[in-house]
Amino acid sequence: MVKKLHLWLIIIFALLLIGTVGYGALSYYAGQDTVPEKVMAGGVDIGGMPVDDALTKLDQYEQMLESRTVTVEGNAAAKAEGNKEWKAAEIGYKAEFAGVKTELKKLRTGNAWTRAKFRYHFPTSFELKQTYDPAVFDKLVRAQWDWIDSNEPANATRTITNNDKVVYTPHTEAYRIDVEPLEKQVASWIIVPDNQLGGQPEQKLSVQLGVKTVHPDITLEKLKAEGIDRKIMELTTDFSTSAEGRAYNVTSTAKALNDWVLEPGEVFSYGDVVAKTEKEFGYKEAPVISNGKLVPGIGGGICQVSSTLYNAIIRTAGIDIVERRNHSLPVSYLPKGQDATFASGSIDFRFRNSTGKKLIIRTVVENRKLTVKLFGTMPDNIRYDIDSVLVKTVQPAVQKVTDKTLGAGQSVTVQKGSVGYVVDTYRTMFKDGKQVSREKITHDTYRAQPVIVHVAAGAGGSAGSQNSGGVVEDGI
Structure with missing residues (x-):
C-alpha cells in the first residue's frame, strides 16, 4: 500500500515538473x-x-x-x-x-x-x-x-x-x-x-x-507660296471730263473691285463686280450706249473700269481672256480696239487666272483718274506692248426720214453721223528687252452711225421712226 502511494506521488511530481517546463518553454x-x-x-x-x-x-x-x-x-x-x-x-x-x-x-x-x-x-x-x-x-x-x-x-x-x-x-x-x-x-x-x-x-x-x-493656320511659307510677289502691272485712264453721275459710277465700281482676289484657275466675271457695286453703292444716271447711241441711262461709266482692267490684264503674262467685246462706239479714254464693254445679261468681260498663283486686283481713284494695279507673279524680264492698227474706215449711210412738218423741197440734217472703224489689235512680247513674239489678239468693228436727214413728204423719205431699243452698253 505504501509502495503504491509512493508511485503515484512520483508520477504526480513528474507531471508537475513536465508542465512547469512546458509552460516555461511556451512562455519563452x-x-x-x-x-x-x-x-x-x-x-x-x-x-x-x-x-x-x-x-x-x-x-x-x-x-x-x-x-x-x-x-x-x-x-x-x-x-x-x-x-x-x-x-x-x-x-x-x-x-x-x-x-x-x-x-x-x-x-x-x-x-x-x-x-x-x-x-x-x-x-x-x-x-x-x-x-x-x-x-x-x-x-x-x-x-x-x-x-x-x-x-x-x-x-x-x-x-x-x-x-x-x-x-x-x-x-x-x-x-x-x-x-x-x-x-x-x-x-x-x-x-x-x-x-x-x-x-x-x-x-x-x-x-x-x-x-x-x-503652328498657326497661315505660316509665312504658306502665305508666300500664294505668289503675291510684287506689283506686276498698272494702268491708268482719265475721266476728268465726266459729269458727276458718271464720275460717281466709275468711283463706286472701282471701290467694289478693289482688293479682289482670284485663286489659281479661277474665272473672273465683271458681272460680279457690277452686282456688288449695285448692292453696296448703287448707280446714278449717266449716258449709256443704246442701239449705237449715247442716251440717258443708269450706270453710265461702268465700262471705263472694265476697259482699264482689260488693258492691265492683256499686258500680264499667264492670264487667258474668256469673254470680251468692244463697244459699238469708240470710247474717248482708250485707243480703239483696247476697250471691253459690258451689258447686263448679254455681254460680260471674263478672264481666267492661269498664272498658277493668286492674283490681287487693286484700284485707286484720285483726281478723276482711275488706276488698276495687279499684284501676283510675273517674270521681271517679260513685258508686253499693245498696239492697234486701223484696218479700214466705214462711211456712214444716209438715212432719210419723212417729216410732214417740212415744206416741199425742204430737208434738215438732224444727225451728222459718224465714221465706223475696223481695228486689229496686237500684243508684242519682249524678253530681256528683245521682241520674241507678236500676235493679233482682237479684230474689232465699231459701226458707222448714219447721217439722218428729215425730208418733206414725197421726197423719198422713210415714214418709220428711229429705233431706240437694243442692248444697253456701259450701263445697267
Whole structure:
C-alpha cells in the first residue's frame, strides 16, 4: 500500500515538473521580441530581427523610395529654361508595406498562448504596395511652366503698302507642354519592379520637358507660296471730263473691285463686280450706249473700269481672256480696239487666272483718274506692248426720214453721223528687252452711225421712226 502511494506521488511530481517546463518553454517562445525567421517584406529581409529594428528598417525603406528625385530639365527651344526637382512623394508616389507593420505589433499582443500561436503561424511574405498618380505630376509640371500654354500662335500677314510694296510679317508659333511622354518615363521608373525590391533602386531620374510646337493656320511659307510677289502691272485712264453721275459710277465700281482676289484657275466675271457695286453703292444716271447711241441711262461709266482692267490684264503674262467685246462706239479714254464693254445679261468681260498663283486686283481713284494695279507673279524680264492698227474706215449711210412738218423741197440734217472703224489689235512680247513674239489678239468693228436727214413728204423719205431699243452698253 505504501509502495503504491509512493508511485503515484512520483508520477504526480513528474507531471508537475513536465508542465512547469512546458509552460516555461511556451512562455519563452511567445515572449520573443523578434521577427520570426525567413520573413520577407517587399523584398526586404527582416527575419530574426528585433521587432523595433524591423519596423525602423521598413520605415526607412519606404522613406528611401519616396525620397527618390525626378528632375525635369527645361526646354531651350521653347525658352523654358531652368530645371525643377521633385521628390517621388511630391509627384504622387507612395510606398507602403501593406499589413506587415500591424502584424509585427501583434507579436506583442495577447497571452502567451495567443502570442505563441500567432508567432507559429506568422506569414513569411508581405507585399510592398506602391501607387503613383500621374495627375499630380501633370499638375505640377503645368504649374511650373504655365506661361507656355498661355501663348497663342499668330498668322503670318501680307500687306500691300500705299507705295505698292508687298510686305510680309512672319507668323508666330506657340508651344504646348507635352506631359504625356514625361509621365511615361516617370511611370516606368518610379514603380520598382518586384524582382528589384529590397535592393537600392535608381535614386534619380532626369527627363527633358516635352514641348509641342503649335503652328498657326497661315505660316509665312504658306502665305508666300500664294505668289503675291510684287506689283506686276498698272494702268491708268482719265475721266476728268465726266459729269458727276458718271464720275460717281466709275468711283463706286472701282471701290467694289478693289482688293479682289482670284485663286489659281479661277474665272473672273465683271458681272460680279457690277452686282456688288449695285448692292453696296448703287448707280446714278449717266449716258449709256443704246442701239449705237449715247442716251440717258443708269450706270453710265461702268465700262471705263472694265476697259482699264482689260488693258492691265492683256499686258500680264499667264492670264487667258474668256469673254470680251468692244463697244459699238469708240470710247474717248482708250485707243480703239483696247476697250471691253459690258451689258447686263448679254455681254460680260471674263478672264481666267492661269498664272498658277493668286492674283490681287487693286484700284485707286484720285483726281478723276482711275488706276488698276495687279499684284501676283510675273517674270521681271517679260513685258508686253499693245498696239492697234486701223484696218479700214466705214462711211456712214444716209438715212432719210419723212417729216410732214417740212415744206416741199425742204430737208434738215438732224444727225451728222459718224465714221465706223475696223481695228486689229496686237500684243508684242519682249524678253530681256528683245521682241520674241507678236500676235493679233482682237479684230474689232465699231459701226458707222448714219447721217439722218428729215425730208418733206414725197421726197423719198422713210415714214418709220428711229429705233431706240437694243442692248444697253456701259450701263445697267
